[in-house]
Amino acid sequence: MATAGKVIKCKAAVAWEPNKPLVIEEIEVAPPQDDEVRIKIVATAVCHTDLYHLFESMPKEGFPAVLGHEAAGIVESVGAGVTEYQPGDKVIPLFIGQCRECRFCKSPKTNQCDKGWLPPPDRFTCKGKKLLQFVGTSTFSEYTVVNQMAVAKIDPTAPLDKVCLIGCGICTGYGAAVNTAKVEPGSTCAVFGLGAVGLAAVMGCKAAGAKRIIAVDINPEKYEKAKVFGATDFVNPKDHSKPISEVLSEMTDGGVDYSLECVGNVEVMRSALESCVKGWGVSVIVGWTELEDFSARPVQLIAGRTWKGSVFGGFKGRDAVLQMVKDYLDKKVMVDEFITHNMTLDQVNDAIELMKHGKCIRTILTVSPQGNEHCRKWKDQQKVCGHSPQLMQAAPVFVIGLTLIRLALSANLVSESPVVKQHGNCREGKHADFSHSMIFK
Ligand code: NAD
Ligand code: ZN
Numbered sequence: 001m002a003t004a005g006k007v008i009k010c011k012a013a014v015a016w017e018p019n020k021p022l023v024i025e026e027i028e029v030a031p032p033q034d035d036e037v038r039i040k041i042v043a044t045a046v047c048h049t050d051l052y053h054l055f056e057s058m059p060k061e062g063f064p065a066v067l068g069h070e071a072a073g074i075v076e077s078v079g080a081g082v083t084e085y086q087p088g089d090k091v092i093p094l095f096i097g098q099c100r101e102c103r104f105c106k107s108p109k110t111n112q113c114d115k116g117w118l119p120p121p122d123r124f125t126c127k128g129k130k131l132l133q134f135v136g137t138s139t140f141s142e143y144t145v146v147n148q149m150a151v152a153k154i155d156p157t158a159p160l161d162k163v164c165l166i167g168c169g170i171c172t173g174y175g176a177a178v179n180t181a182k183v184e185p186g187s188t189c190a191v192f193g194l195g196a197v198g199l200a201a202v203m204g205c206k207a208a209g210a211k212r213i214i215a216v217d218i219n220p221e222k223y224e225k226a227k228v229f230g231a232t233d234f235v236n237p238k239d240h241s242k243p244i245s246e247v248l249s250e251m252t253d254g255g256v257d258y259s260l261e262c263v264g265n266v267e268v269m270r271s272a273l274e275s276c277v278k279g280w281g282v283s284v285i286v287g288w289t290e291l292e293d294f295s296a297r298p299v300q301l302i303a304g305r306t307w308k309g310s311v312f313g314g315f316k317g318r319d320a321v322l323q324m325v326k327d328y329l330d331k332k333v334m335v336d337e338f339i340t341h342n343m344t345l346d347q348v349n350d351a352i353e354l355m356k357h358g359k360c361i362r363t364i365l366t367v368s369p370q371g372n373e374h375c376r377k378w379k380d381q382q383k384v385c386g387h388s389p390q391l392m393q394a395a396p397v398f399v400i401g402l403t404l405i406r407l408a409l410s411a412n413l414v415s416e417s418p419v420v421k422q423h424g425n426c427r428e429g430k431h432a433d434f435s436h437s438m439i440f441k
Pocket of ligand 2: 069
């Protein structure tokens with residue numbers, strides 16, 4: 001590889017400050033050191049945890065940073081001591097590592113690897129400043145460097161612009177249902193929050209054989225999608241004056257067997273617990289927040305309910321991601337159905353706005369082309385899934401709340417988007433220059 005051992009200059013979306021749009025910059029990505037892998041990111045998606053860092057938790061020491069953690073790419077080069085990965089391998093970076101050697105990795109009970117949350121490599125600089133690598137992955141960049149413990153090799157035939165979602169949202173929700181809650185056949189479940197994480201939880205409940213899956217969200221635009229993944233009932237807390245736990249209790253003769261909180265709100269966590277039936281109900285916290293403590297009456301647990309939490313669906317990343325990608329290729333799990341928008345890395349702020357306003361499930365950002373074949377496929381996709389029909393219907397509501405500039409941009413997105421123009425390079429056979437143009441040897 002011509003770039004191995006050298007600094008790569010490439011494009012990345014930099015979060016210079018909290019609560020501000022990301023800025024597309026040229027950054028320097030240092031070569032991988034011992035046990036590290038440098039990855040060319042092909043596609044990445046936006047997850048609510050990126051928004052949490054940027055707009056909600058906003059830790060002072062957490063900026064400037066490169067966000068992004070739900071991605072797929074191709075190994076560009078490896079550092080000393082890396083034997084499992086080679087340049088050209090298709091991989092998914094992991095935000096929680098798996099060393100395979102510690103007490104926790106050796107136990108089947110958990111994915112909490114002792115080295116899973118080690119400080120990130122931090123191989124990024126921009127304008128002389130160090131950029132932090134958010135959760136060790138930083139996939140809003142053409143190249144990133146991760147520890148080899150945080151890399152999952154996947155089937156080389158997998159479409160990276162789809163399976164990138166397996167790097168966070170899909171495993172997180174699905175695993176929360178099957179691994180953490182351990183949903184049983186014939187049971188009744190409630191899933192709070194119907195973003196990609198919640199919808200994957202619905203899919204997990206269905207796969208585990210749940211007979212009734214109650215989808216709870218304050219945004220009714222999400223219900224149609226939830227049906228696709230197996231939801232049987234829909235509840236909007238805003239339609240009820242009494243607590244949602246009472247509504248669910250009445251619907252289910254005393255409460256659900258399993259509830260999953262996929263919002264990241266301590267009040268909803270409590271509601272999810274209180275929606276469980278006494279005696280055996282299990283509630284799993286999946287939504288992310290460290291901003292507030294939660295509370296509940298001890299009698300809720302004394303009466304036999306169990307309250308649990310789940311990171312990355314309890315999956316051990318290196319093993320599970322490989323398997324989940326296989327399951328997708330074998331049509332055992334849905335992935336494409338989560339994708340509502342396709343854009344490029346340059347449009348990351350638009351993708352963030354869509355999520356902020358509840359107008360997407362997942363937006364895939366193309367970061368680098370996979371090759372000619374991918375470009376052809378990508379153009380075909382644009383014809384059919386630039387925006388889903390459901391979201392097209394929702395578009396007028398969305399634009400009312402936005403500025404005129406945003407309005408103009410939205411109009412652009414539903415017709416000939418800048419993405420299409422950029423990918424016009426592929427049509428002219430110049431795509432090879434697209435991502436390498438900024439690499440200086
Ligand atoms: P999202 O923003 O796409 O979806 C959140 C959904 O919750 C939206 O549909 C929203 O309308 C709904 N919602 C908001 N308030 C609600 C309320 N009071 N009651 C019911 N529904 C409500 O987010 P996402 O990407 O699906 O992520 C969901 C959560 O999961 C976030 O907190 C994210 O940080 C967290 N997360 C956790 C892990 C983990 O490993 N535990 C991994 C990834 C994401
Ligand atoms: Zn995520």
